[in-house]
Amino acid sequence: MTALRAQSLGKKYKRRWALTGCTLDVPAGHVTGLVGPNGAGKSTLLNLAAGMLRPTTGTIEVCGGVPGSGPAQLAKVGFVAQNTPVYAGLTVDEHLRLGAHLNPSWDDALARRRVAGLGLDTAQQAGKLSGGQRAQLALTLGIAKRPELLLLDEPVAALDPLARRDFLADLMETVAEHGLSVVLSSHLVSDLERVCDHLIVLVESQVRITGEVEGLLATHHRLSGSRRDLDTLPADQHVVSASHTDRQTTVLVRTEAPILDPGWTVGRLTLEDLVLAYMSNPTAARPALEVLR
Amino acid sequence: MIEFHLDGGSGLSPYQQLVRQVRHALRLGLLHEGDQLPKVKDVVAALAINPNTVLKAYRELEHDGLVAARPGVGTFVTATLGGGGSLAALGPLRQDLRRWLGKARRAGLDEESIEALFLSTFRSAAREDIA
Numbered sequence: 001m002t003a004l005r006a007q008s009l010g011k012k013y014k015r016r017w018a019l020t021g022c023t024l025d026v027p028a029g030h031v032t033g034l035v036g037p038n039g040a041g042k043s044t045l046l047n048l049a050a051g052m053l054r055p056t057t058g059t060i061e062v063c064g065g066v067p068g069s070g071p072a073q074l075a076k077v078g079f080v081a082q083n084t085p086v087y088a089g090l091t092v093d094e095h096l097r098l099g100a101h102l103n104p105s106w107d108d109a110l111a112r113r114r115v116a117g118l119g120l121d122t123a124q125q126a127g128k129l130s131g132g133q134r135a136q137l138a139l140t141l142g143i144a145k146r147p148e149l150l151l152l153d154e155p156v157a158a159l160d161p162l163a164r165r166d167f168l169a170d171l172m173e174t175v176a177e178h179g180l181s182v183v184l185s186s187h188l189v190s191d192l193e194r195v196c197d198h199l200i201v202l203v204e205s206q207v208r209i210t211g212e213v214e215g216l217l218a219t220h221h222r223l224s225g226s227r228r229d230l231d232t233l234p235a236d237q238h239v240v241s242a243s244h245t246d247r248q249t250t251v252l253v254r255t256e257a258p259i260l261d262p263g264w265t266v267g268r269l270t271l272e273d274l275v276l277a278y279m280s281n282p283t284a285a286r287p288a289l290e291v292l293r
Numbered sequence: 294m295i296e297f298h299l300d301g302g303s304g305l306s307p308y309q310q311l312v313r314q315v316r317h318a319l320r321l322g323l324l325h326e327g328d329q330l331p332k333v334k335d336v337v338a339a340l341a342i343n344p345n346t347v348l349k350a351y352r353e354l355e356h357d358g359l360v361a362a363r364p365g366v367g368t369f370v371t372a373t374l375g376g377g378g379s380l381a382a383l384g385p386l387r388q389d390l391r392r393w394l395g396k397a398r399r400a401g402l403d404e405e406s407i408e409a410l411f412l413s414t415f416r417s418a419a420r421e422d423i424a
Contacts, residue, residue, distance in 0.1 A: 197343050268304050
């Protein structure tokens, strides 16, 4: 089962390519983190998946259909765009009634239970809610629609650490309960470390690396040792980044094989280390690496 | 019932930490046969982590024969680790370790050096066992 599949997907705004040569396969039932610097194409990819934009090149398929191709397809996908979009002038209750009116598979009991659980006053205008409450209201609308795939664009960017934690805990609880797939973008990797089991790193409009988080962490190593030439590394070790001092060499490599050279001290990477290494060493000429497990 | 926590600086992935915490609780007698592990949904809500992480940890424990999932009910402990024999051995071992720690301090090692020495010896011994 595939939640999202893209083949050579590209999107051009007037003269600028926001996304090029994007080939992806996101399995269903996973929480996928979409990371990259600002302007890397994260929002463009999510908007293409939601059917808000049309591709310039290539194809994209979401839950087995073309994004935005009809009512059945629209019902399968929930999308919460950037900056927690709610209608400032409408009350919480009016948001829920609007949701019920627009979505055939609307789960009103779920929506009301969540709103009550969050302690939101249903008579309050959305514009008067705090940032955290607005984000939770937007998430409630996305969840109560009961989609197969929920797309979230920077859902926690504007939240304080506590609200961010609550939001992510709620989101994970929903995933556990309903088994839906989630793709969420963020430039805060530390937020994603716990919640994502799948990762897409976008840099300069291209997919730099994608795969299962556990697999990515198991195949990347930080090696440090006395200074040496990188040409001496085994052929199966792909260098992601390297730095040298007058006597020391530190390299970040990707390899399926174990590190056997006793001259290296082998360090484990966090997801943040890995993402930062790929983000700060954009080699556009190199094709995207796919790690499959 | 035990409560999980995650340590960002442990160098272990979240799933490995969960597995280790259950094994640890079994070894120390905090969990007994028949005890229920926290429900996936509750762990997810408490730690804000991916449900697949918890499921993966529980599957591994199940594969090791330590727990069993009863569909719709929960996951229960089915075996103890080490059993009574090794629990009884803990006391003397701890005393040995205390004595060794005293020796290390008298030799002038500070806490950091003791930890580094212990970990490096532990790791090299573990590597030799594998090789």
